[in-house]
Amino acid sequence: MPFQPDRLSVPLVQAPMAGGASTPELAAAVSEVGGLGFLAAGYRTAQGMREQIVRTRELTGGPFGVNLFVPGPPAPSSAGAVATYREELLADAAEYGITLPVPTDEGDDDEWDEKVDVLVREPVPVVSFTFGLPGASVVEALHRAGSQLIGTATTVAEAEAAEAIGVDALCLQGPDAGGHRATHDAGAEPSDLPLPDLLAAVRERVRIPLIAAGGLGTGEDIAAVLAAGAVAAQLGTVYLRTHESGASRTHQDALVDPRFTETVVTRAFSGRPARGLRNRFIDAHDATAPDAYPQVHHLTKGLRAAAAKSGDAERLHLWAGSRHRLARAVPAAALTRDLWEETRAGAR
Template sequence: MATVWGRLAVPVVAAPMAGGASTPELVAAVAGAGGLGFLAAGYLTAGAMAEQVRRVRELSDSPFGMNLFVPAGPSDPVAVAAYRERLRPEAERFGVELPERIAPDRDDWDAKIEALLADPVPVVSYTFGLPGAAEAAALRAVGSVQVGTVTSVEEARAAAESGLDVLAVQGPEAGGHRATHRADARPGETPLLELLAQVGSETGLRLIAAGGLGDGAAIAAALAAGAVAVQLGTAFLRSDESGAGAAYRAALVDERFAETVVTRAFTGRPARGLRNAFIDRHEPYAPAAYPEVHHLTLPLRAAATARADLDGMHLWAGTAHALARSGPAAQITRELWAAARAAGAR
């Protein structure tokens, strides 16, 4: 990590946001401001991932990262079927069909590993678990720095024991999926700064702080707590280079959606987003079944997005979402770092 970190003028990381929000243009813009950008391979094929890598290299010669979703085992089909029945009225309302059979899905994991071995990127990070020992060793051998995303001291220990180089410590304030290593795990509630201290006392690895960091004071506090960098996702969702749609961008600063909650209703994994009617109707019944629930609700979410129906969309957002600003991502990066410096960050 020293080689990558030595080239960073600004300790700000653009978080990987799967589903389209993280674009090559966003990655390049943050890198151009002195930070580090991450692409998100989640939900993409290996070929689509490789195309995004190619595009970033066209736009920038700075280091960047690629994030992978670690595949999980199958979930309880009975629980998934019961949730499907509950969602049928939603499907009728939107005029879409829910999938009756959901095929096993490893998110093209094996092909993605092969692609990253054939054409290495500077940094590879993992969400929802850890790579196998042979996979980690192979990526290490081709020169990729490896980052494990952790939400607890136990996960941090496992990541350190697996030989990863850096830990992205994700607090409960983070938007989007909690990166718990088990889909059925109950996410911890230890605040980010406290979690950083706990993880730092257990490992000697570099720590990246993630979760609810929306202004200079929060960034400075995370760095003072022992992080070598901060990872921001929601803060870039309204940027010019973000792949987020217009309705999503507007919702982030809409007073009607001021509250965020953690829900399994959209994907079967706990994720923080703006509270809306879909969550209120279905959260109590959503099973811990990922990626099955993700595939089950995909037609509903697509239809809601097409209609700009904010009460049916998944609107991932961290607790500092109201601070998200519009404009060029490079400008946002520089302004946040200037505010952090003014708050005492060095």
């Protein structure tokens, strides 16, 4: 019997978090207590993804998922805008004594075909997608391999498109979510429809099970989305400080540092809208950052690595949802159990 997203014994999904935060240990810890843990394949090679899958299987016999970035077309004629942005960032790069790559107009397929091949040959229980939807042949191949598929949507139109392509469930990402908005069109302004309204609107139009994400941090938050018809709640930011998280120390500390007082959505780090703690890099560059993903991601990659190395929270992309202060430095299994206990206690 294939894994059913609406039959989790603990209806909590640990959000896939690319860039290092998602680890096999984190995914396995959540799956071991009855939730659904996720690996994030974005920014990883197909081989790196495969190694994480093998390791996760060693740690748990429970179901887990792998999340893929769906490649989109490169932003139209972005080279000029990215070159101008590069000039602007040279002073930041000079602070670390590094150079910045010269932008090209090439797209980035993130080894999409290779990753799909691995997942077809060595299937995992769940595959989810962000930034868009796979083609019909990929849906068919992964289904034939036995995986359940989850699309991600931020609007009713994206949800309808996901159902039409044949995914089995849908993650609805509201505007308070940490990290990249899942918006399918990288150039479009992300929707600011609050999660409860998005959930209600999508329930009217779509029949597949819905998983709610974005700004959830307490049992009360989780109970509210379950009462509104979601089959599970997906949480990312609150897992960033767990013992199994791979997020950098600088990132983990910043989430609860009183000097960071708000989160904002910015294209400054990657060219795609993403929510993070507002810092000096965002203040300096948000207004001028072009909507060119993944070109801006590649442009700032070295800069962000240097910031991480020197513990410079003012130039690092500190992805965080609105509930970042609730991120707890505890084992992920304990966090999952506590959240579910709080959810049930509130519902009693």
